[in-house]
Amino acid sequence: MADRPGGRSAPHSRRRSTPDPVSPLPEGEFFLPPPLPRSFYDRETVAVARDLLGKQLVRIHEGVVRRGRIVEVEGYLGPEDKACHSARGMTPRTKVMFGPPGHAYVYMIYGMYFCMNVVTEAEGRACAVLIRALEPLSGLSDKTRGPGLLCRAMGIDRSLNGHDLTCEPFYVADDPSFPVGEIVARPRIGVGYAEEWTDRPLRFYLSVNSFISKR
């Protein structure tokens, strides 16, 4: 296969003479931040959850760049956590959670929405962080508050389950100049069935941000 050093044009017929209508990849320089390395995800889940706040979720799809700032997350701490999908062991659905860190765990909820997680900790730990809200940065509607809505806005569906988030076209990137500020910890949303795990403060959000899903 012929390589195109520095070239960004599509392999063949995709590129037309007119630019894409919405957020096309810019010509020349690219300021899209690079993906975080796998070592970022291969850490204790609460640390990853807190550190994801302020980062950018980036998806490049059909020539459109969609970016949002992660402003709300929830940690799910593996099989012992009664709110965690891996609490009933490995099933077809939770297989990705039991895999290596840095991959997307995407599932359908209530027959109408998708939710997206990042897998954390060592392979087999089956921990993850749910992305609950984004502040829109580019290519997104303003309906990004809540895990189902943000997946719709980003175009995240089942086809991205298991995707490796350490490479394009779907990844998390650092945003070093963004001031994260104070982080609030509260019980997770919608896990009333989880007994003693229901009230654990594993939901984290930026206190100075208006894009949170619920107060």
Next chain:
DNA sequence: GCCAGGATCGTC
């Protein structure tokens, strides 16, 4: 197979 329930969201 069958069925209860769900890490949601919009509306009443």
Next chain:
DNA sequence: ACGATCCTGGCA
């Protein structure tokens, strides 16, 4: 407080 909508997992 409830319905939409369908996948998932447990049980027969």
